[in-house]
Amino acid sequence: MIALESLQEKLGLATPLEQRSETCWLDPGTKSVRELAAAMNALGARFITITAYQLPKDGGLRLEYHWDLQGQLLGASFALAGNAVESIYDICEAADWIEREVHEEFAIEFTGREYEPLLLRLGDTPGVNLREEVR
């Protein structure tokens, strides 16, 4: 199992990592999601998934990214400004399908990438949408 103190240093994070339940949460601080993904690549962490949440009362959208490092589940949360976030697909191939799916379900734009034909195959625009205002 990896030592959390060394992980904070290796990832260049200002805030200590916090173990809650079985997930080790890290505060990305000023790091962008691309910088964090690159740091995870350098560590040899395996990308798992992205989970999108619509926050209540116009709180906007939040994305949770998960990685696995030697069996330790690592999580990082990013609040979105607007509906866009940088894509990590070009530095993390495994993120391709989940970025496309989140784009289609929540109409979140992953900037810096092109979308192939719809993954979920309903209609010709982001359609199978989990966002409240478009349900």
Add this chain to the structure above:
Amino acid sequence: MSYKIPMGPYHPALEEPYKLDLICEGETVRDARLHIGFNFRGIEHLAETRNYIQVIALMERVCGICSNIHTLTLCQAMEKLTGHVPPPRAQYIRVVVAELERLHSHVLWAGIAAKLMGFKTMFMTCFELREKVMDVLQAISGNRVNYSMNRIGGVNRDIDDPLAVLAMVEAIEREMVRTVIPIFTTSSTAQSRCAGIGVLTHEKAISCGVVGPTARASGLPQDLRRDAPYAAYAEMEFDVPVEPAGDVRARLLVRALEIMESCRILRQALTKMPPGEINTGDAKIVFSTGTATSRVEAPRGEVLYSVSWKQDARNPTRVHVRTPTYVNMPAVRWMVRGSRLADTPLIQASIDPCYSCTDR
């Protein structure tokens, strides 16, 4: 000159919908594009309209083969939000049912792989073996597909006579050692259809983030049962089979060896099963506000659930499911590159894809 061959959505090997556009030069595949979503069911959205009892029944239907794994992962996540800790006997029963499910999934896959290789006799042998496992699952749970075993805080049904299951475990082991493994490893037909075919290199496996036997057959020694143990796996002794070659044969070998390891785990879980309660009883289920994530090693690899709940809410606010095929399937593009067109059905089948899980 290159040309495109659309394969699917009605697939020649697997009776589930997905499509592969193969770009070929002669008989050689140069590239491929995958299309899924033909049967997308919106289960994550449906989950937001179900209470904690209904959502278990719903998520059990994400997959028709590893249905138990989905409820196990979901219940583990909900247990973190409710503070219900399953008693030791329930943890052992969870291991037993999970390993029986792995056995029937792997044996089913071995049968389908044999059929695709033209080994009809082996197909029948594998399905006969699988039937034995299904009988045990039916005897334990009353069901053959959706076992309804898991609940928040434990399991719904006890295994009255754990030692009675051992006879089936021994029969499976015997048949695997005597017939299945020797044929898959030594027959010239299996060798010619599988060795060096559909290679996923170690580097590409890392890049694609593949999981389960697909990863282990490309030299990645990852298995959540060992790396992040859940249920009673920390108390089990077993090995994680890893093969470096990355071809169809390696994926076949890894699964065959995993069947043996599953038998080994089952024998330990059945003989060491502690007495006691099988769940936390009828105590009121109260959710605290928050998000919980849980992971389990399904037959095809890692399953992850993120479950979000608000205190006093009837339904979850979000349930996200990341299934193993969802990350393994994009790697098929790299496996089929450079292969013969005739090998592509077997290559696609070699990741043991589950489109039901993918189109959740």
